[in-house]
Amino acid sequence: MNCIDLIRKKRDAYKLSKEEIRYLISEYSKGNIPDYQFSAFLMAVYFQGMDFQETTNLMQAMMDSGKSLDLSNIKKPKIDKHSTGGVGDKVSLILAPLMASCGICVPMISGRGLGHTGGTLDKLESIPGFKTNLSIKQFKCQLKKIGVAMIGQTIEIAPADKKMYALRDVTATVDSIPLISASIMSKKLAEDLDGLVLDIKLGNGAFIKDYKKAKELAQTMIQISKRSSVKVITILTDMNNPLGNYTGNSLEIIETIEALKGRGPEDLMEITFALAKAMLKLAKIKGGKKLLEKKIASGGALNKFKEIIHYQGGDVRVIEDYSRLPVARNRIKVKAQKTGYINHINTFDIGMLLVQLGGGRFKKEEKIDPSCGFRIYKKIGDYVKKGECLVKIFCDNRSKTRSVVKQMHDVFTIKTKFCRRKTLIREILH
Amino acid sequence: MNCIDLIRKKRDAYKLSKEEIRYLISEYSKGNIPDYQFSAFLMAVYFQGMDFQETTNLMQAMMDSGKSLDLSNIKKPKIDKHSTGGVGDKVSLILAPLMASCGICVPMISGRGLGHTGGTLDKLESIPGFKTNLSIKQFKCQLKKIGVAMIGQTIEIAPADKKMYALRDVTATVDSIPLISASIMSKKLAEDLDGLVLDIKLGNGAFIKDYKKAKELAQTMIQISKRSSVKVITILTDMNNPLGNYTGNSLEIIETIEALKGRGPEDLMEITFALAKAMLKLAKIKGGKKLLEKKIASGGALNKFKEIIHYQGGDVRVIEDYSRLPVARNRIKVKAQKTGYINHINTFDIGMLLVQLGGGRFKKEEKIDPSCGFRIYKKIGDYVKKGECLVKIFCDNRSKTRSVVKQMHDVFTIKTKFCRRKTLIREILH
Numbered sequence: 001m002n003c004i005d006l007i008r009k010k011r012d013a014y015k016l017s018k019e020e021i022r023y024l025i026s027e028y029s030k031g032n033i034p035d036y037q038f039s040a041f042l043m044a045v046y047f048q049g050m051d052f053q054e055t056t057n058l059m060q061a062m063m064d065s066g067k068s069l070d071l072s073n074i075k076k077p078k079i080d081k082h083s084t085g086g087v088g089d090k091v092s093l094i095l096a097p098l099m100a101s102c103g104i105c106v107p108m109i110s111g112r113g114l115g116h117t118g119g120t121l122d123k124l125e126s127i128p129g130f131k132t133n134l135s136i137k138q139f140k141c142q143l144k145k146i147g148v149a150m151i152g153q154t155i156e157i158a159p160a161d162k163k164m165y166a167l168r169d170v171t172a173t174v175d176s177i178p179l180i181s182a183s184i185m186s187k188k189l190a191e192d193l194d195g196l197v198l199d200i201k202l203g204n205g206a207f208i209k210d211y212k213k214a215k216e217l218a219q220t221m222i223q224i225s226k227r228s229s230v231k232v233i234t235i236l237t238d239m240n241n242p243l244g245n246y247t248g249n250s251l252e253i254i255e256t257i258e259a260l261k262g263r264g265p266e267d268l269m270e271i272t273f274a275l276a277k278a279m280l281k282l283a284k285i286k287g288g289k290k291l292l293e294k295k296i297a298s299g300g301a302l303n304k305f306k307e308i309i310h311y312q313g314g315d316v317r318v319i320e321d322y323s324r325l326p327v328a329r330n331r332i333k334v335k336a337q338k339t340g341y342i343n344h345i346n347t348f349d350i351g352m353l354l355v356q357l358g359g360g361r362f363k364k365e366e367k368i369d370p371s372c373g374f375r376i377y378k379k380i381g382d383y384v385k386k387g388e389c390l391v392k393i394f395c396d397n398r399s400k401t402r403s404v405v406k407q408m409h410d411v412f413t414i415k416t417k418f419c420r421r422k423t424l425i426r427e428i429l430h
Numbered sequence: 431m432n433c434i435d436l437i438r439k440k441r442d443a444y445k446l447s448k449e450e451i452r453y454l455i456s457e458y459s460k461g462n463i464p465d466y467q468f469s470a471f472l473m474a475v476y477f478q479g480m481d482f483q484e485t486t487n488l489m490q491a492m493m494d495s496g497k498s499l500d501l502s503n504i505k506k507p508k509i510d511k512h513s514t515g516g517v518g519d520k521v522s523l524i525l526a527p528l529m530a531s532c533g534i535c536v537p538m539i540s541g542r543g544l545g546h547t548g549g550t551l552d553k554l555e556s557i558p559g560f561k562t563n564l565s566i567k568q569f570k571c572q573l574k575k576i577g578v579a580m581i582g583q584t585i586e587i588a589p590a591d592k593k594m595y596a597l598r599d600v601t602a603t604v605d606s607i608p609l610i611s612a613s614i615m616s617k618k619l620a621e622d623l624d625g626l627v628l629d630i631k632l633g634n635g636a637f638i639k640d641y642k643k644a645k646e647l648a649q650t651m652i653q654i655s656k657r658s659s660v661k662v663i664t665i666l667t668d669m670n671n672p673l674g675n676y677t678g679n680s681l682e683i684i685e686t687i688e689a690l691k692g693r694g695p696e697d698l699m700e701i702t703f704a705l706a707k708a709m710l711k712l713a714k715i716k717g718g719k720k721l722l723e724k725k726i727a728s729g730g731a732l733n734k735f736k737e738i739i740h741y742q743g744g745d746v747r748v749i750e751d752y753s754r755l756p757v758a759r760n761r762i763k764v765k766a767q768k769t770g771y772i773n774h775i776n777t778f779d780i781g782m783l784l785v786q787l788g789g790g791r792f793k794k795e796e797k798i799d800p801s802c803g804f805r806i807y808k809k810i811g812d813y814v815k816k817g818e819c820l821v822k823i824f825c826d827n828r829s830k831t832r833s834v835v836k837q838m839h840d841v842f843t844i845k846t847k848f849c850r851r852k853t854l855i856r857e858i859l860h
Contacts, residue, residue, distance in 0.1 A: 008602040011476065035466035040601035043473035046441065171470035172438040 025061035050178035062186035065160030077283035085117035088242035097304035100148035116351025126370030130314035195282030203240035205347025244268035248373010344413035455491035480608035492616035495590030507713035515547035518672035527734035530578035546781025556800030560744030625712030633670035635777025678803010774843035
């Protein structure tokens with residue numbers, strides 16, 4: 001087998017066999033296929049696509065590039081959740097302890113924020129002392145003891161994905177349904193899961209802007225899950241507003257704790273419960289929304305979050321004392337310049353403005369400042385009076401704050417005509 | 431400007447501006463854009479193409495990556511010829527001295543054989559002592575003195591093309607009309623030419639198999655020439671038979687000298703004269719075919735070839751004494767296994783069988799054996815009796831010869847039904 005022939009084959013729209021895909025991934029992982037050939041291959045895949053069987057074989061080959069977890073000593077159903085990324089999306093932080101409190105094992109491997117989207121790991125690390133770089137041994141041990149652990153991608157799991165993603169990122173080949181699907185599933189398969197709930201964000205704050213593409217990703221995920229041992233439910237959710245009332249790392253931890261105390265904002269809880277119900281379904285646990293509400297009302301879910309913080313070296317006192325979290329002291333209000341209804345929010349820009357404040361990153365290597373962020377007061381469909389507060393900016397760097405205030409006005413489109421907010425849960429596929 | 435954005439732009443079918451193309455080529459040449467990004471860009475171009483203006487800008491940027499010749503002290507019209515490559519194609523060797531004998535300056539920069547196609551430089555180097563690596567100074571000096579010189583691509587001229595071609599070769603992105611056109615023209619522009627005749631080979635022994643693609647290349651070349659100072663005539667010629675009666679380096683030199691002595695085979699002379707007439711037209715020299723025949727009959731063209739050999743350090747005695755050329759002594763006949771008409775010749779395979787003998791190369795670094803080759807006795811439409819000779823193999827390596835004999839039978843398809851040969855000159859565009 002020869003890499004050039006395989007690039008040409010995909011370029012000319014032929015299907016690649018299992019052996020051919022395995023050859024490409026394995027040789028690329030080992031460094032025997034150079035980046036410049038692999039990026040040409042990725043671009044050919046971008047244009048010609050892959051069918052479900054090829055995508056399944058790709059996912060399998062990527063998984064086999066590394067080690068798999070063996071969680072067979074855990075008898076509970078093992079279910080994880082993944083989101084394609086949005087603004088203000090702290091659902092994983094609420095969901096992981098909530099589901100664990102329902103008896104599901106949640107081996108959650110998350111990512112960091114990049115561009116306009118935040119990352120679960122960055123948010124967790126705003127809790128003083130919290131460690132996300134557990135060894136596989138520690139991860140398994142914690143899962144056995146408390147049923148949930150939240151870590152970052154390790155080099156052991158699907159290293160081909162890590163290498164491929166880095167290359168896709170710099171060659172404009174990220175945006176390909178088969179590559180996205182195989183990337184997500186290769187890691188999830190290696191986690192030895194029984195099921196996965198996938199939150200596909202859709203709208204101007206999401207990577208995927210249009211419905212057709214979101215649906216295509218959902219269907220691909222379902223089809224490749226049918227060819228593997230991980231059952232998948234995908235939920236298409238609206239990302240034309242920031243989710244919840246806060247964005248920014250420490251602020252989102254506070255909102256998470258509030259949600260676990262039963263005081264979560266409506267939109268955040270609607271999506272959290274929809275995903276939670278799907279996870280219960282995959283785990284074959286009965287009880288539905290009532291069970292979830294009970295676990296929050298009883299403090300069971302909050303207590304599980306406390307256990308996570310404790311086991312991962314964080315300061316559990318943050319649960320009761322938010323002042324232990326790094327939150328910027330300087331706060332500036334952005335006020336509406338006219339009266340009317342919010343017709344549009346440029347959610348992507350809110351994410352990018354957070355990066356400008358220092359609360360996110362453009363490049364993987366950059367450090368972030370967990371103390372800054374936004375409190376969002378108004379969403380699409382809300383009525384606002386001139387001079388009323390739209391957003392409160394939290395940031396101790398005053399020059400950055402000034403620059404962001406100016407740009408924040410352009411994020412909101414206020415018109416006299418009312419505009420209805422889109423349904424949050426757009427579609428559930430399984 | 432940013433490489434990723436430009437890859438994405440081309441990927442999404444937008445046109446690139448002159449400045450954007452210039453940025454890509456200049457930064458890639460300097461090593462500031464890595465191969466893995468550039469190969470993704472090339473694959474995006476493969477799929478989305480480039481319009482005539484983009485292709486012109488690409489050609490210009492590639493030319494500007496290096497130095498240009500300044501031939502302004504030569505007052506004769508400066509015309510070159512380029513072929514997309516075929517089997518048995520020694521036309522350049524006849525054409526260069528013939529045109530110089532007509533008063534045209536021919537600054538010919540040629541390539542080496544690769545894969546199934548032979549290369550002018552390799553053929554010339556089978557003449558003992560012949561040097562093709564002249565310095566630019568020597569090249570210009572020779573052009574001034576005898577009006578013709580034949581050298582290889584130097585690193586000074588269009589280095590971006592050299593770097594890009596090496597990358598295209600290993601990433602399945604060779605086969606793109608705008609990339610092919612810009613590659614050819616960037617080098618020809620740098621030669622300070624007035625005109626170029628392009629022989630686009632078409633058929634099973636050519637890189638381009640189908641008429642539509644050949645026509646597209648011809649039209650692109652014409653269009654970009656109209657946006658530059660080099661006037662182009664393109665001729666589409668048939669490559670479903672080897673051209674002339676010989677393939678192999680020394681053997682083709684002998685056939686060249688025979689042609690210059692007035693004993694060239696019909697098909698070879700038909701194409702040579704068609705290209706020569708186009709060159710006369712570009713040079714605005716009258717006389718047409720009669721002038722060409724006169725230059726051959728008078729020995730003027732042969733004498734010019736002798737001058738080339740002399741100026742480039744070769745042994746001029748080969749003109750009269752072919753035994754001074756390295757020709758294999760071991761010769762094996764391949765005989766027809768049945769009686770009938772030749773209906774098809776796999777010309778590509780003849781080229782590849784020559785590589786097997788050692789007379790061509792798979793990879794650029796490989797050395798070749800100039801002594802081996804084939805004498806082809808039959809072409810499409812010819813009648814052949816069982817036992818009659820189809821091909822004579824020249825090769826001193828007996829095991830290679832044995833292996834090639836077997837495969838040579840499959841090259842010819844003999845049927846009882848007559849099959850007409852295709853017209854050699856398919857179309858002339860300017």
